[in-house]
Amino acid sequence: MVSDNGFNTDWVSAPGDTIIDLMDEFGFNEEELSKRVGLSMIKSRELISGELILTEKIANKLESLFNVSTTFWLSRENKYRQHKDAIIRQNNEWVQSLPTSDMSKLGWIPKGLSGNKKVEYCLIFFGVSSVPEWFNYYKSKQTAIAFRKSEAFRTEEMAVITWLKKAEYVSRKQRTYAWDKEILKGSLEALRKHSLEADPKVFLPAIRSILADAGVALVILPTPTGCPASGATCFFESGKATLIMSFRYLRDDHFWFTLFHEIGHLVLHNCEQHRIEGMSGLSEKEEQEANEFSSNVLIPPAYRAEFDTLSGRNWKNIIKFARKIGVSKGIVLGQLQHAQKIPFDHFAKFKVKYNREDLS
Structure with a gap:
């Protein structure tokens, strides 16, 4: 199963958040910031949103404008990029561990997805907003799942979790x-x-x-590839x-x-007894x-x-x-x-x- 690898889920925001705070403190609007830093309005907004990389040249301009050192801005930018890269790596690892091919064939997610769109729709499928949220949910989830499995198939925990999540959606629509x-x-x-x-x-x-x-x-419910379950019982x-x-x-x-x-x-x-992990069977x-x-x-x-x-x-x-x-x-x-x-x-x-x- 994919691992969170000790990933720190604390949010690291873009340097633009600090720029906004300083703009409020100094009374600058976006137009004035653009002129002072030497960027177009579009590029200035990209800088604030984190889309534009904060270069040493921009950091020097910000130091002059807000009296905050170039070193601070470059360090802030570096930490943000490292955090963003870590998120991208984890997102890719997570989505690659899912049976997305079968999920699309079975109509659980749209067909033809790739990159960020695939991550986005897989998160929607699980009802979470981020991969760290997904990890936190399944670490704390204590649903008792006992599934029959054939020893002729190799159990893939992510495929089982995916199957059970879809089953939960179907079950909740049934009145009993x-x-x-x-x-x-x-x-x-x-x-x-x-x-x-x-x-x-x-x-x-x-x-x-x-x-x-x-x-x-x-x-x-048919199983995606890697899920060997022929039946399961649980209390969603x-x-x-x-x-x-x-x-x-x-x-x-x-x-x-x-x-x-x-x-x-x-x-x-x-x-009804809750079990940690719950995927090892009875x-x-x-x-x-x-x-x-x-x-x-x-x-x-x-x-x-x-x-x-x-x-x-x-x-x-x-x-x-x-x-x-x-x-x-x-x-x-x-x-x-x-x-x-x-x-x-x-x-x-x-x-x-x-x-x-x-x-x-």
């Missing part, structure tokens, strides 16, 4: 009732029934409504949980397992608990013994079992594959594959 763990627990069967529906355009609005009744906003607002799904693998078994895994965190763990114990919770929702314990008898030798039994317990055959196959009862490359046609454009 107040967060209620008991209502969420009571809605598991209603949610599970929708696994039989193959069309995301049908089941997503339905499960979003069920979750909203329990105070949970469901956000479906007090009294409102957010469950984020990336739909990374575009298959029904993965989607429904991840959904109930994340619900497991909300039900089993103190997801403990191995909590992850295992969430995995078991999801498996037990999808394949209820009452049917576990029958599930254990299934294998790839009789695929019809898998279909019958799925119908019997009321979930898709892709989910049952996925659980069998996870239990290493069936190879991952077998019976791929059992699983429903989604189109990215159908997800919203």
Whole structure:
């Protein structure tokens, strides 16, 4: 992750600020300053704003005009330029660490940005006015984030933070009732029934409504490059949980397992507890608990013994079992594959594959 490198965020203003103070003290206006220093009105204004470099020649004129040494003016100018260069370097380092290519492709920032414009729009995206403000915000932010990640991908913290920030914007637009763990627990069967529906355009609005009744906003959001999260749970607002799904693998078994895994965190763990950084994921114990919770929702314990008898030798039994317990055959196959009862490359046609454009 990009570092603040001990950057001193104290503001260092342009020498023009001191010039303005002295103009007030001596009773000079801009026109008189221009004449005395030997600059045009335009250049004089650039000097005051810090756009024009304060040279030794100008410093000599200012010494004569205000009785303030040339050395002072040159030192003041040097410190200002060093500070400005440090800001530019940090801005460039920060924006280069962001997944800006994907941010523009996904419509999170305008396309075709470069230089200061790219920095400007990335700051707008994060809702801050400067990179030092961004660092201060994320150093002090204590939102509990626990995201499932694939070990096949390399986690880039900046990509994860970017994904979560966009998810926050989407979540805040969704209206829900107040967060209620008991209502969420009571809605598991209603949610599970929708696994039989193959069309995301049908089941997503339905499960979003069920979750909203329990105070949970469901956000479906693709990840930028470098963010390996398939799901996340957090509280961007007090009294409102957010469950984020990336739909990374575009298959029904993965989607429904991840959904109930994340619900497991909300039900089993103190997801409102703030954590510093918050990007390292949950403990191995909590992850295992969430995995078991999801498996037990999808394949209820009452049917576990029958599930254990299934294998790839009789695929019809898998279909019958799925119908019997009321979930898709892709989910049952996925659980069998996870239990290493069936190879991952077998019976791929059992699983429903989604189109990215159908997800919203």
